[in-house]
Every structure is written in C-alpha cells, then in structure tokens.
Amino acid sequence: MSLFSEDEPQPVEIKGNSLTCPVCTNKLFWTRDAQLNTPVATFFNLDWANRSATCFVCSDCTHILWFLGK
Template identity: 50%
Template sequence: MGLFSADEPKRYEIGDKQLICMFCSNNTFHTRNEQLHSPVRTFLNLEWTDSTATCFVCSSCGYLHWFMR
C-alpha cells in the first residue's frame, strides 16, 4: 500500500465531527498529503509553491476526502 501512510487505518475527527465516508459510511481512513497544482505555477515550473491538502482515503472503498486548513 505504498501510496498511503504505512499505519493501519484510523478514525479521525474534523473539527468536532467524526469523519464518515460519504460513499460507503465506513469510519476508518488512511492519510496522505497532496499538492494542489495551479496551471500558471505548473507552466512556470513552480509547483513546489502550491498549497497542500490532507487526503483521507477510505479504507473500505477508496473514496478520497480532501481537506485544507
């Protein structure tokens, strides 16, 4: 499972709400960080300056839930 965190899937809270998969209602997730690329920064080869988001990947169905702070 090299694309995800090496840890076992876990339960997470976002704010004060438990994260539940929008697709299958599962409540455990793997996490990963992803960069959010913009066309202009990609054209200028400056992707490294783009923001990042935390992705929670459902351990049951694989649905991606993206969050930025």
C-alpha cells in the same frame, strides 16, 4: 515506501466530529497529502509554491475526502 502516512487505516476527527465516509459509512481512513497544482506554477516550474490538501481515503470503498490545510 507506503502510499499513505500510516500502514493501517485510522479513525479521523474533523472539528470534534468523527469522519464518516458519505458513500459506505465506514469510519477508517488512510491519510495522504496532495499538491494542488496550477497550470501557471507548473509552467514556471514553481509547483512547490502551490497549496496542499489533506486527503482521507476510505479503507472500504476508497472514496477520497479532500480538506485544505492541516
């Protein structure tokens, strides 16, 4: 099983704009979903109820860009 949703990095578009890495200006990213855990939900074993974020990981420098929602 791969850590990322796709095997090869892909270009990403956000609100009609091509995503560019702010560190290295690369335009190819791997996509991954991440759980935004909170201490209270974890204490009550309710991590499933926390929000998720979509992360785009630069295929060149591995800088991570986080976006709430899909």
